[in-house]
Amino acid sequence: MSYSLYDWNQSLQQRNEYVEDRLKDGSPVVAVSFDGGILLLSLRPEQQRKVYEIYDRLIMGALGKQSDVESLRIAAIDTAHREGFERSPDDVSVQRLVGFALSPAIKRVYNDQTAIPLTLRVVFAEMNRSADEDHLFVLGYDGEFAGRQRYAVVAGTAYAEQQAEEALAAAAPKTLEEALAAALTAWGTARARLAPRAASDDEEFDPLAADGQDDGSAPKTSDDPAVALREALKDGATVEAALLSRTTPRETKFRVLADSELTAAVAPYR
Amino acid sequence: MPLTPGEGRGDFATLVGWRSNAPDAAPRPAFASPGAISTPGDGLAGTDIHGTTVIAVKYKDGVINVGDRRATGGFAIMYDKAEKILPLDDYTLMAISGSFSKAMEIVRYLRHAFRYYERSQLQPMSLDGKLSELGKVIAGNQMAAMQGIGAVIPVLSTFDRERNEGRIFFYDGGGARFETAEYGAAGSGSTQIRGVFEYISKTRGPFREMDRETALREALTLLEIAADLDAATGGAGKILPVAKTITKDGIEDVDEETLRAVVNDILARDPLASGPNAR
Numbered sequence: 001m002s003y004s005l006y007d008w009n010q011s012l013q014q015r016n017e018y019v020e021d022r023l024k025d026g027s028p029v030v031a032v033s034f035d036g037g038i039l040l041l042s043l044r045p046e047q048q049r050k051v052y053e054i055y056d057r058l059i060m061g062a063l064g065k066q067s068d069v070e071s072l073r074i075a076a077i078d079t080a081h082r083e084g085f086e087r088s089p090d091d092v093s094v095q096r097l098v099g100f101a102l103s104p105a106i107k108r109v110y111n112d113q114t115a116i117p118l119t120l121r122v123v124f125a126e127m128n129r130s131a132d133e134d135h136l137f138v139l140g141y142d143g144e145f146a147g148r149q150r151y152a153v154v155a156g157t158a159y160a161e162q163q164a165e166e167a168l169a170a171a172a173p174k175t176l177e178e179a180l181a182a183a184l185t186a187w188g189t190a191r192a193r194l195a196p197r198a199a200s201d202d203e204e205f206d207p208l209a210a211d212g213q214d215d216g217s218a219p220k221t222s223d224d225p226a227v228a229l230r231e232a233l234k235d236g237a238t239v240e241a242a243l244l245s246r247t248t249p250r251e252t253k254f255r256v257l258a259d260s261e262l263t264a265a266v267a268p269y270r
Numbered sequence: 271m272p273l274t275p276g277e278g279r280g281d282f283a284t285l286v287g288w289r290s291n292a293p294d295a296a297p298r299p300a301f302a303s304p305g306a307i308s309t310p311g312d313g314l315a316g317t318d319i320h321g322t323t324v325i326a327v328k329y330k331d332g333v334i335n336v337g338d339r340r341a342t343g344g345f346a347i348m349y350d351k352a353e354k355i356l357p358l359d360d361y362t363l364m365a366i367s368g369s370f371s372k373a374m375e376i377v378r379y380l381r382h383a384f385r386y387y388e389r390s391q392l393q394p395m396s397l398d399g400k401l402s403e404l405g406k407v408i409a410g411n412q413m414a415a416m417q418g419i420g421a422v423i424p425v426l427s428t429f430d431r432e433r434n435e436g437r438i439f440f441y442d443g444g445g446a447r448f449e450t451a452e453y454g455a456a457g458s459g460s461t462q463i464r465g466v467f468e469y470i471s472k473t474r475g476p477f478r479e480m481d482r483e484t485a486l487r488e489a490l491t492l493l494e495i496a497a498d499l500d501a502a503t504g505g506a507g508k509i510l511p512v513a514k515t516i517t518k519d520g521i522e523d524v525d526e527e528t529l530r531a532v533v534n535d536i537l538a539r540d541p542l543a544s545g546p547n548a549r
Binding site: 056074078085249251252 | 285286357359378379385389390520
């Protein structure tokens with residue numbers, strides 16, 4: 001049996017489709033850098049955590065298959081701690097972690113035709129002295145990664161990420177309250193706008209109808225972020241937000257925000 | 271799966287292949303006996319740099335740790351700005367005495383081990399787990415310590431959030447741990463002041479009922495007595511000691527101003543500071 005260029009191209013495309021198909025329904029994760037630190041926010045349908053502390057000044061959030069997210073998370077933690085202990089915590093940087101440790105490992109799996117690619121999209125954030133000096137990275141299932149400043153979003157499609165990042169660019173939050181509000185809007189945007197709205201064809205556009213609810217009488221689809229948020233919360237999703245604090249005197253800069261700290265920001269969507 | 275080399279149980283020692291019993295030579299007599307007060311250094315350790323006196327006392331909101339700033343090598347004062355009270359996490363302080371290099375390595379190891387566990391396992395390591403981890407490290411260090419190099423005697427203070435109280439633990443050279451009711455001290459100056467702890471708690475009431483100011487004053491007075499009676503312990507007159515508290519809100523430094531005021535007052539009350547033999 002011969003293996004042509006066409007076959008190769010075909011198999012690559014199938015792998016990509018396989019992964020992207022599964023990512024589409026995932027809950028986006030939004031990272032926002034502001035004066036007081038870095039906020040990572042998502043909504044989770046189950047009790048499973050979605051945002052994680054990786055190292056002293058490193059956090060990560062991901063969408064995708066939980067088993068894949070978990071193995072990447074452990075790999076990131078292992079690498080960061082080994083480097084931090086054997087050299088210095090100051091030498092643990094997101095740029096080195098993503099670029100030289102995680103990306104090559106993911107790419108190896110992706111290139112292996114006998115393995116299933118890791119189904120995930122991950123955002124990493126590194127806190128430094130000011131929001132301008134923070135580094136954010138987005139890492140994909142094929143090992144591709146890209147640096148970001150100030151904000152980054154991982155979502156079901158590239159279009160959704162771009163839309164959400166535009167929303168964050170406009171918001172330019174300064175305080176935690178502003179960051180929470182902006183991150184929620186960005187999450188809603190990333191959820192609601194998976195693909196550009198085709199002017200004539202609502203049926204084609206509609207990604208939310210795939211969720212299987214709604215009766216179909218009213219105008220089912222909306223690209224309004226508030227609607228997406230309201231529906232997610234109505235379906236029982238909970239907001240999960242974690243903060244890397246620039247200002248805390250504590251040893252641990254990371255903390256998961258308590259429900260009471262989220263109430264005000266979430267209230268408009270309840 | 272090329273992504274996961276670890277065993278997934280949060281064991282940092284396995285991850286980095288860490289052993290605390292580095293081979294050391296230079297024979298020296300075995301040190302210390304188990305007890306609330308231990309003396310790892312006899313001042314004759316040659317090249318090994320030693321931290322001297324550290325003290326932990328309870329007070330009504332938690333625990334106070336104080337320590338002088340001196341590190342010695344044999345009879346030489348090597349360093350007068352040593353930090354000997356080091357946070358392991360948000361609620362745990364390790365006050366170190368004995369070999370400075372080994373102690374720093376242990377602190378670095380434990381800081382990573384506790385955090386590595388918490389971050390990978392998504393739950394904090396239990397207090398008992400942390401205490402065992404330190405015990406293992408000290409036990410692993412025993413052979414080197416018996417040979418005379420790298421003996422470390424720590425006092426571990428923590429705020430137990432389940433019981434809502436401060437707790438103090440000390441270790442013997444084999445890694446056995448003991449919980450103290452009131453106070454702990456370690457280092458070359460600690461034996462000289464042991465009786466003073468008892469005297470204070472019998473005459474002024476237990477440390478655990480004192481307010482922060484009182485407990486701080488008593489602890490600093492104890493440290494000053496250690497400095498007077500032990501050649502290796504630095505006095506507060508020249509360089510301010512370090513004092514840290516642990517309460518339900520975490521670890522906090524006692525600010526320099528408060529510290530200076532208390533120290534100046536203690537020094538002013540020193541009977542040798544006035545009279546015919548005034549210094």
